[in-house]
Amino acid sequence: MDLGLEKRVVLITGGSKGIGLACARAFLAEGARVAIASRSKVNLVAAERQLKGEGREVFKTSGDLIDPANARRMAAEVEQALGPIDVLVNSAGGAKRTPAEELTAEAWRAAMDAKYFTYIHAIDAVIKGMAGRKRGAIVNIVGSGGKVASATHLPGGAANAALMLVTAGLAHAYGKHGVRVNAVNPAATLTDRLKAGLEADARAAGITVEEALQRATARAPLGRLAQPEEIANAVLFLASDRASYLTGAVVALDGATHPIVV
Numbered sequence: 001m002d003l004g005l006e007k008r009v010v011l012i013t014g015g016s017k018g019i020g021l022a023c024a025r026a027f028l029a030e031g032a033r034v035a036i037a038s039r040s041k042v043n044l045v046a047a048e049r050q051l052k053g054e055g056r057e058v059f060k061t062s063g064d065l066i067d068p069a070n071a072r073r074m075a076a077e078v079e080q081a082l083g084p085i086d087v088l089v090n091s092a093g094g095a096k097r098t099p100a101e102e103l104t105a106e107a108w109r110a111a112m113d114a115k116y117f118t119y120i121h122a123i124d125a126v127i128k129g130m131a132g133r134k135r136g137a138i139v140n141i142v143g144s145g146g147k148v149a150s151a152t153h154l155p156g157g158a159a160n161a162a163l164m165l166v167t168a169g170l171a172h173a174y175g176k177h178g179v180r181v182n183a184v185n186p187a188a189t190l191t192d193r194l195k196a197g198l199e200a201d202a203r204a205a206g207i208t209v210e211e212a213l214q215r216a217t218a219r220a221p222l223g224r225l226a227q228p229e230e231i232a233n234a235v236l237f238l239a240s241d242r243a244s245y246l247t248g249a250v251v252a253l254d255g256a257t258h259p260i261v262v
Contacts, residue, residue, distance in 0.1 A: 003030055003236060003237070003240035003241065003242055004240055004241030004242070005027060005030040005031065005032045005087075005236070005239065005240055005241075006030060006031035006032065007031060007032065007033060008027075008032045008033065008086040008087055008239075009032070009033050009035070009078070009079075009082045009083050009084060009085050009086045009087070010027045010032045010033065010034045010035065010085075010086065010087040010088075010089065010239070011035045011037065011074075011075065011078050011085050011087070011088050011089070011122075011126070012024050012027070012034065012035070012036050012037065012089040012091060013037045013038075013065060013088075013089070013090050013091055013092035013093075013118065013119075013122050014037070014038060014090075014091035014092030014093065014141075015034075015035075015036025015037055015038065015047065015089075015091065015092075016036055016038035016040065016043035016044045016046070016047040016060075017038075017043055017046075017047065017191070017192060018091070018189075018191035018192060018193055018228055019091050019141055019186065019189060019191060019228045019231045019232065020036065020038075020089070020091035020092070020141075021036070021047055021050075021228070022227075022228035022229045022231065022232040023089050023091065023231075023232040023235050023236070024036050024047070024051065024058060025051070025054070025056070025229075025232070026229070026232040026233065026235070026236050027087075027236065027239075028051065028056045028058065030236065032087070033059075033082045033083070034058050034059070035058065035059040035060065035061060035078040035081070035082060036048075036058055036059070036060050036061075037060070037061050037062065037063070037065075037074050037078075037092065037122075038060075038062055038092070039062065039063065039064045039065075039092075040062070041062045044060040044061075044062055045060075047060070048060055059078060059081050059082055061074045061077045061078060062074075065092055065093065065117075065118035065119075065121050065122055066093075066113050066114070066117055066118060066121070067121070068117075068121040068124065068125075070121075071121035071122050071124065071125040072125045074125070075122075075125035075126050075129075079129075084129060084133060085126050085129065085130070085136070086130075086135065086136060086137070087136070087137045087138075087139070087239045088122060088123065088126050088127075088136075088137075088138045088139070089138075089139050089141065089235055089239065090118075090119045090122055090123070090138070090139070090140045090141060091141045092118050092119075092122070093114045093115045093118035093119065094114060094115060094156070094193050095110070095111035095112075095114050095115045095153070095155050095156030095159055096110065096111065096114070096156075096200075097152045097153050097156065097197045097199075097200035097201070098152065098155070098200060099151060099152050099200060099203060099204040100151045100152070100154060103154065103155065107155055108155045108158070110155070111155030111156050111158070111159050112155070112158070112159050112162075114159075115156055115159035115160065115163070116159040116162050116163060119140055119163055119166075120166065123138060123166075123170070126138075127170065127174060127179060130174075130177070130178075130179045131174055131177035131178070131179055132177075133178075134177060134178035135178045135179070136178065136179040136180070137179070137180045137181075137182075137238070137239045137240075137243075138170070138179070138180070138181045138182070139182050139183065139184065139235045139238045139239050140163055140166075140167050140181070140182070140183040140184075141183070141184055141186065141231065141235065142160045142163045142164060142167075142183045142184065142185050142250070143156070143157075143160045143185055143186060143187075144160075144185045144186065144187045144252065144254050144257070144258055145157035145160050146158075146159075146160025146161035146162075146163065146164050146185065147160075147161070147164075147185065147252075147258065147260060148258045148260070151204060152197075152200040152201050152204050153197070153200075160185075163183065164183055164185075164250050167181050167182065167183040167248065167250060168248045168250070171247040171248030171249075172248060175247055175248075180238075180243070180244075180246065180247035181247060181248065182238045182243070182246060182247060182248070182249045182250070182251070183249070183250045183251070184231060184234050184235060184238070184250075184251045184253050185250060185251065185252050185253060185254065186226055186231050186253045186254065187220070187225075187226065187253070187254030187255065187257050187258070188216045188220075188225045188226070189225060189226040189227070189228055189230075189231060190225050190226065190227055190228065191228055194225075195209070198212040198213055198216070199212075201215075201216075219257055220254075220255050220257050221255055221256045221257065222255040222256070224255075226253065226254075226255065230253070231253055234251060234253055238251070
């Protein structure tokens with residue numbers, strides 16, 4: 001199936017590892033021109049090395065998206081190197097998981113900075129340019145914690161819930177300008193970030209991290225956790241011409257772990 005992504009310019013925040021890196025590989029395989037962004041220059045170099053070893057070229061840019069000035073600079077660097085950004089995939093930032101009894105006001109604020117504002121600043125840096133060109137797609141990789149409250153993920157879940165509203169609201173506001181905005185909500189996915197979440201869950205339940213992983217796997221109706229590539233496949237479709245009438249959607253990618261009708 002031709003997804004119509006060849007030569008499209010794609011910026012992936014958090015693209016140096018995990019789901020973001022899986023998205024980079026998938027877009028590159030479709031012939032897109034891909035830029036990956038991360039706070040960590042070390043992680044960016046490692047990702048670039050991996051992709052080069054697979055015969056793929058990628059542009060990289062670094063900066064902390066908590067600062068909106070960095071978001072604007074990074075977007076400008078990508079457009080100078082590759083051309084106008086056609087697709088933004090937001091995968092940067094993750095709120096620290098903290099058991100409810102350990103929460104502080106600072107923890108709530110840090111979660112919003114880490115997950116909500118990193119996405120908002122990246123969106124703000126590109127969406128007006130997309131609207132001016134009457135073309136663009138944004139895919140926010142959010143998380144199921146925004147719909148199902150977890151005692152170890154309340155600040156991050158609140159950020160996720162806010163991002164779902166932003167996704168629907170911007171889709172409505174920018175549809176007339178040719179910009180589509182969608183989101184995906186993965187549940188537990190086999191990435192390095194999963195380990196931190198399991199450690200918080202284990203601490204709250206008084207069990208080992210291995211036991212927490214076993215419990216997470218047992219809750220999945222499909223009998224396993226998601227692979228990053230499976231999330232990337234959904235992101236690719238939402239960004240593609242095949243999803244040309246799909247906007248404002250929040251797609252559950254949890255293997256029916258949370259069977260919710262919305």
